[in-house]
Amino acid sequence: xxxxxxxxxDGSEASMQALxxxxxxxxxxxxxxxxxxxxxxxxxxxxxxxxxxTQLREASAVFEQQGRTVELLVLDGEPAEEILVQTExxxxxxxxxxxxxxxxxxxxxxxxxxxxxxxxxxxxxxRGGERPIPVVPVSxxxxxxxxxxxxxxxxPLAGDLATTxxxxxxxxxxxxxxxxxxAVHLASKPxxxxxxxxxxxxHAASSYLAEQAQVFRDASLPAAIAVRIGEPVPELKALVEExxxxxxxxxxxxxxKRLLIGSVTAELVQSAKVPVLIVHAPFDPAx
Numbered sequence: 055x056x057x058x059x060x061x062x063x064d065g066s067e068a069s070m071q072a073l074x075x076x077x078x079x080x081x082x083x084x085x086x087x088x089x090x091x092x093x094x095x096x097x098x099x100x101x102x103x104x105x106x107x108t109q110l111r112e113a114s115a116v117f118e119q120q121g122r123t124v125e126l127l128v129l130d131g132e133p134a135e136e137i138l139v140q141t142e143x144x145x146x147x148x149x150x151x152x153x154x155x156x157x158x159x160x161x162x163x164x165x166x167x168x169x170x171x172x173x174x175x176x177x178x179x180x181r182g183g184e185r186p187i188p189v190v191p192v193s194x195x196x197x198x199x200x201x202x203x204x205x206x207x208x209x210p211l212a213g214d215l216a217t218t219x220x221x222x223x224x225x226x227x228x229x230x231x232x233x234x235x236x237a238v239h240l241a242s243k244p245x246x247x248x249x250x251x252x253x254x255x256x257h258a259a260s261s262y263l264a265e266q267a268q269v270f271r272d273a274s275l276p277a278a279i280a281v282r283i284g285e286p287v288p289e290l291k292a293l294v295e296e297x298x299x300x301x302x303x304x305x306x307x308x309x310x311k312r313l314l315i316g317s318v319t320a321e322l323v324q325s326a327k328v329p330v331l332i333v334h335a336p337f338d339p340a341x
Contacts (some may be wrong), residue, residue, distance in 0.1 A: 060144035068182030170258035222276035
Protein backbone atom coordinates (compact mmCIF):
# COMPACT_ATOMS: atom_id res chain seq x y z
CA UNK A 55 0.00 0.00 0.00
CA UNK A 56 1.18 3.51 -0.78
CA UNK A 57 2.12 5.76 2.11
CA UNK A 58 0.87 9.12 0.86
CA UNK A 59 -1.13 10.46 -2.09
CA UNK A 60 -0.84 14.11 -3.09
CA UNK A 61 -3.90 15.85 -4.54
CA UNK A 62 -3.50 19.45 -5.74
CA UNK A 63 -6.86 21.19 -6.13
CA ASP A 64 -7.21 24.63 -7.73
CA GLY A 65 -10.81 25.47 -6.91
CA SER A 66 -12.20 24.41 -10.29
CA GLU A 67 -14.74 21.68 -10.93
CA ALA A 68 -12.26 20.08 -13.35
CA SER A 69 -9.63 19.65 -10.63
CA MET A 70 -12.14 17.67 -8.56
CA GLN A 71 -12.22 14.95 -11.23
CA ALA A 72 -9.01 13.58 -9.75
CA LEU A 73 -10.76 12.67 -6.49
CA UNK A 74 -12.52 9.46 -7.63
CA UNK A 75 -9.17 7.99 -8.65
CA UNK A 76 -7.63 8.88 -5.31
CA UNK A 77 -10.58 7.22 -3.58
CA UNK A 78 -9.85 3.83 -5.18
CA UNK A 79 -6.07 3.87 -4.82
CA UNK A 80 -5.35 2.69 -1.26
CA UNK A 81 -2.88 4.68 0.82
CA UNK A 82 -2.22 5.31 4.49
CA UNK A 83 -2.53 9.05 4.03
CA UNK A 84 -3.73 11.76 1.65
CA UNK A 85 -2.45 15.31 1.40
CA UNK A 86 -4.77 17.80 -0.29
CA UNK A 87 -3.28 21.15 -1.21
CA UNK A 88 -4.40 24.43 -2.73
CA UNK A 89 -1.86 27.00 -3.90
CA UNK A 90 -3.04 30.61 -3.80
CA UNK A 91 -1.69 33.09 -6.35
CA UNK A 92 0.65 35.86 -5.27
CA UNK A 93 -0.17 39.57 -5.36
CA UNK A 94 -3.46 39.32 -3.47
CA UNK A 95 -4.63 42.04 -1.13
CA UNK A 96 -4.67 40.94 2.52
CA UNK A 97 -8.47 40.79 2.61
CA UNK A 98 -8.72 38.93 -0.68
CA UNK A 99 -6.09 36.48 0.48
CA UNK A 100 -7.99 35.80 3.72
CA UNK A 101 -11.28 35.30 1.89
CA UNK A 102 -9.71 33.02 -0.72
CA UNK A 103 -7.87 31.02 1.93
CA UNK A 104 -11.10 30.45 3.85
CA UNK A 105 -12.83 29.29 0.68
CA UNK A 106 -9.90 27.01 -0.14
CA UNK A 107 -9.91 25.46 3.33
CA THR A 108 -13.64 24.77 3.04
CA GLN A 109 -13.18 23.08 -0.32
CA LEU A 110 -10.29 20.97 0.96
CA ARG A 111 -12.30 19.89 4.02
CA GLU A 112 -15.22 18.87 1.84
CA ALA A 113 -12.94 16.92 -0.49
CA SER A 114 -11.24 15.19 2.45
CA ALA A 115 -14.43 13.74 3.93
CA VAL A 116 -14.38 10.52 1.89
CA PHE A 117 -10.75 9.83 2.80
CA GLU A 118 -11.47 10.31 6.49
CA GLN A 119 -14.38 7.89 6.19
CA GLN A 120 -11.95 5.39 4.67
CA GLY A 121 -9.79 5.71 7.76
CA ARG A 122 -6.90 7.48 6.09
CA THR A 123 -4.77 10.17 7.66
CA VAL A 124 -5.60 13.47 5.94
CA GLU A 125 -3.49 16.62 5.68
CA LEU A 126 -4.89 19.90 4.35
CA LEU A 127 -2.52 22.65 3.19
CA VAL A 128 -3.24 26.11 1.78
CA LEU A 129 -0.01 27.48 0.33
CA ASP A 130 1.14 30.67 -1.36
CA GLY A 131 3.40 30.87 -4.39
CA GLU A 132 3.85 29.60 -7.92
CA PRO A 133 1.62 26.51 -8.23
CA ALA A 134 3.98 24.12 -10.02
CA GLU A 135 6.90 24.95 -7.74
CA GLU A 136 4.85 24.51 -4.56
CA ILE A 137 3.36 21.24 -5.80
CA LEU A 138 6.80 19.89 -6.73
CA VAL A 139 8.03 20.55 -3.19
CA GLN A 140 5.10 18.56 -1.84
CA THR A 141 5.77 15.63 -4.18
CA GLU A 142 9.09 14.96 -2.48
CA UNK A 143 7.54 12.88 0.31
CA UNK A 144 4.53 11.59 -1.64
CA UNK A 145 4.31 8.23 -3.42
CA UNK A 146 1.89 9.40 -6.09
CA UNK A 147 0.50 12.74 -7.25
CA UNK A 148 -2.93 12.82 -8.89
CA UNK A 149 -3.75 15.86 -11.02
CA UNK A 150 -6.33 16.93 -13.58
CA UNK A 151 -5.21 18.41 -16.87
CA UNK A 152 -7.25 20.82 -18.91
CA UNK A 153 -7.24 18.95 -22.23
CA UNK A 154 -7.47 21.33 -25.18
CA UNK A 155 -7.17 25.08 -24.88
CA UNK A 156 -7.99 28.00 -27.22
CA UNK A 157 -7.62 27.19 -30.91
CA UNK A 158 -7.55 23.45 -30.05
CA UNK A 159 -4.02 23.86 -28.69
CA UNK A 160 -3.30 21.22 -26.08
CA UNK A 161 -2.88 22.65 -22.62
CA UNK A 162 -1.24 19.73 -20.87
CA UNK A 163 0.96 22.74 -20.36
CA UNK A 164 1.23 24.98 -17.37
CA UNK A 165 0.93 23.35 -13.98
CA UNK A 166 0.09 19.70 -14.70
CA UNK A 167 2.62 19.48 -17.52
CA UNK A 168 5.34 21.13 -15.47
CA UNK A 169 4.78 18.84 -12.50
CA UNK A 170 4.58 15.69 -14.65
CA UNK A 171 7.82 16.51 -16.46
CA UNK A 172 9.82 17.51 -13.39
CA UNK A 173 8.50 15.32 -10.59
CA UNK A 174 10.80 12.52 -9.46
CA UNK A 175 7.75 10.63 -8.17
CA UNK A 176 4.90 9.20 -10.27
CA UNK A 177 2.11 11.49 -11.49
CA UNK A 178 -1.36 10.31 -12.52
CA UNK A 179 -2.88 12.69 -15.07
CA UNK A 180 -6.66 12.74 -15.45
CA ARG A 181 -7.87 14.75 -18.43
CA GLY A 182 -10.46 17.42 -17.73
CA GLY A 183 -11.38 20.45 -19.80
CA GLU A 184 -13.57 20.23 -22.88
CA ARG A 185 -13.09 16.50 -23.38
CA PRO A 186 -12.82 14.95 -19.92
CA ILE A 187 -12.25 11.22 -19.59
CA PRO A 188 -15.15 9.19 -18.15
CA VAL A 189 -14.88 8.72 -14.40
CA VAL A 190 -15.32 4.98 -13.96
CA PRO A 191 -13.85 2.40 -11.57
CA VAL A 192 -10.38 1.16 -12.49
CA SER A 193 -10.73 -2.38 -13.85
CA UNK A 194 -7.34 -3.00 -15.50
CA UNK A 195 -3.77 -1.70 -15.47
CA UNK A 196 -2.22 -1.40 -18.94
CA UNK A 197 1.56 -1.08 -19.23
CA UNK A 198 3.16 -0.23 -22.60
CA UNK A 199 6.70 -1.61 -22.86
CA UNK A 200 9.35 -1.21 -25.55
CA UNK A 201 12.05 -3.58 -24.34
CA UNK A 202 14.09 -0.95 -22.52
CA UNK A 203 15.01 -1.02 -18.84
CA UNK A 204 13.68 2.52 -18.57
CA UNK A 205 10.20 1.49 -19.71
CA UNK A 206 10.29 -1.46 -17.31
CA UNK A 207 10.57 0.92 -14.37
CA UNK A 208 6.80 1.31 -14.62
CA UNK A 209 6.28 -2.37 -13.77
CA PRO A 210 6.74 -2.32 -9.96
CA LEU A 211 4.19 0.44 -9.43
CA ALA A 212 1.81 -1.19 -11.92
CA GLY A 213 2.03 -4.41 -9.93
CA ASP A 214 1.49 -2.63 -6.62
CA LEU A 215 -1.58 -0.82 -7.94
CA ALA A 216 -3.04 -3.94 -9.52
CA THR A 217 -2.57 -5.85 -6.27
CA THR A 218 -4.03 -3.19 -3.98
CA UNK A 219 -6.96 -2.32 -6.28
CA UNK A 220 -7.53 -5.98 -7.16
CA UNK A 221 -7.42 -5.75 -10.96
CA UNK A 222 -5.46 -7.60 -13.69
CA UNK A 223 -2.52 -6.29 -15.68
CA UNK A 224 -2.15 -6.10 -19.45
CA UNK A 225 1.38 -5.75 -20.81
CA UNK A 226 1.61 -4.49 -24.36
CA UNK A 227 4.26 -3.74 -26.92
CA UNK A 228 3.67 -1.78 -30.10
CA UNK A 229 5.96 -2.86 -32.92
CA UNK A 230 6.44 0.45 -34.71
CA UNK A 231 5.57 0.26 -38.40
CA UNK A 232 8.40 2.69 -39.20
CA UNK A 233 10.91 0.20 -37.83
CA UNK A 234 9.42 -2.53 -40.02
CA UNK A 235 9.51 -0.34 -43.10
CA UNK A 236 13.13 0.58 -42.42
CA ALA A 237 14.12 -3.09 -42.10
CA VAL A 238 12.17 -4.08 -45.21
CA HIS A 239 13.69 -1.27 -47.25
CA LEU A 240 17.11 -2.77 -46.59
CA ALA A 241 16.00 -6.27 -47.55
CA SER A 242 16.85 -7.77 -50.95
CA LYS A 243 13.22 -8.93 -51.45
CA PRO A 244 10.94 -6.28 -49.87
CA UNK A 245 7.64 -8.20 -50.19
CA UNK A 246 8.83 -11.40 -48.56
CA UNK A 247 11.05 -9.35 -46.28
CA UNK A 248 8.03 -7.49 -44.91
CA UNK A 249 6.18 -10.64 -43.90
CA UNK A 250 9.28 -12.23 -42.40
CA UNK A 251 10.17 -9.07 -40.52
CA UNK A 252 6.66 -8.63 -39.10
CA UNK A 253 6.53 -12.27 -37.98
CA UNK A 254 9.98 -12.09 -36.41
CA UNK A 255 9.24 -8.85 -34.57
CA UNK A 256 5.84 -10.09 -33.40
CA HIS A 257 7.41 -13.30 -32.08
CA ALA A 258 10.21 -11.41 -30.31
CA ALA A 259 7.71 -8.98 -28.77
CA SER A 260 5.46 -11.82 -27.59
CA SER A 261 8.38 -13.66 -26.01
CA TYR A 262 9.54 -10.52 -24.26
CA LEU A 263 6.07 -9.71 -22.90
CA ALA A 264 5.50 -13.31 -21.79
CA GLU A 265 8.70 -13.17 -19.75
CA GLN A 266 7.62 -9.94 -18.08
CA ALA A 267 4.09 -11.24 -17.47
CA GLN A 268 5.41 -14.35 -15.76
CA VAL A 269 6.79 -12.21 -12.96
CA PHE A 270 3.25 -11.02 -12.18
CA ARG A 271 1.80 -14.50 -12.51
CA ASP A 272 4.42 -15.88 -10.11
CA ALA A 273 3.04 -13.35 -7.62
CA SER A 274 -0.51 -14.68 -8.24
CA LEU A 275 -1.47 -11.54 -10.18
CA PRO A 276 -3.42 -12.08 -13.43
CA ALA A 277 -1.40 -10.77 -16.38
CA ALA A 278 -2.14 -10.87 -20.09
CA ILE A 279 -0.08 -9.68 -23.06
CA ALA A 280 -0.90 -7.96 -26.35
CA VAL A 281 1.35 -7.23 -29.33
CA ARG A 282 0.23 -4.47 -31.68
CA ILE A 283 1.63 -3.55 -35.08
CA GLY A 284 1.55 0.09 -36.13
CA GLU A 285 2.04 3.58 -34.76
CA PRO A 286 2.20 3.71 -30.95
CA VAL A 287 -0.47 6.33 -30.23
CA PRO A 288 -3.28 5.00 -32.47
CA GLU A 289 -2.56 1.42 -31.42
CA LEU A 290 -2.57 2.20 -27.71
CA LYS A 291 -5.73 4.28 -28.04
CA ALA A 292 -7.43 1.40 -29.83
CA LEU A 293 -6.24 -1.07 -27.20
CA VAL A 294 -7.40 0.67 -24.03
CA GLU A 295 -10.98 0.55 -22.79
CA GLU A 296 -12.95 2.59 -20.28
CA UNK A 297 -11.86 1.45 -16.84
CA UNK A 298 -8.23 1.03 -17.88
CA UNK A 299 -5.36 3.00 -16.42
CA UNK A 300 -2.21 3.43 -18.50
CA UNK A 301 0.97 3.16 -16.43
CA UNK A 302 4.06 4.09 -18.41
CA UNK A 303 7.63 5.23 -17.97
CA UNK A 304 8.61 8.76 -18.92
CA UNK A 305 11.66 7.68 -20.95
CA UNK A 306 11.16 4.46 -22.88
CA UNK A 307 12.51 4.09 -26.42
CA UNK A 308 11.23 2.42 -29.57
CA UNK A 309 13.18 -0.05 -31.69
CA UNK A 310 14.25 2.75 -34.04
CA LYS A 311 15.68 4.81 -31.17
CA ARG A 312 12.97 7.47 -31.12
CA LEU A 313 11.67 8.69 -27.81
CA LEU A 314 8.54 6.69 -27.06
CA ILE A 315 7.43 8.43 -23.92
CA GLY A 316 7.21 12.17 -24.21
CA SER A 317 5.33 12.96 -27.39
CA VAL A 318 3.46 9.65 -27.10
CA THR A 319 2.54 10.28 -23.47
CA ALA A 320 1.39 13.83 -24.22
CA GLU A 321 -0.80 12.61 -27.08
CA LEU A 322 -2.32 9.87 -24.93
CA VAL A 323 -3.04 12.30 -22.11
CA GLN A 324 -4.82 14.63 -24.50
CA SER A 325 -6.79 12.07 -26.50
CA ALA A 326 -7.00 8.61 -24.86
CA LYS A 327 -10.16 7.78 -22.95
CA VAL A 328 -8.26 6.67 -19.84
CA PRO A 329 -6.00 8.32 -17.23
CA VAL A 330 -2.23 8.10 -17.71
CA LEU A 331 0.14 7.44 -14.83
CA ILE A 332 3.68 8.61 -15.61
CA VAL A 333 6.60 6.96 -13.81
CA HIS A 334 9.80 8.98 -14.01
CA ALA A 335 12.79 7.12 -15.40
CA PRO A 336 16.25 8.64 -15.95
CA PHE A 337 17.06 9.04 -19.64
CA ASP A 338 19.82 6.73 -20.83
CA PRO A 339 21.17 7.61 -24.31
CA ALA A 340 22.59 4.12 -24.64
CA UNK A 341 19.26 2.33 -24.09
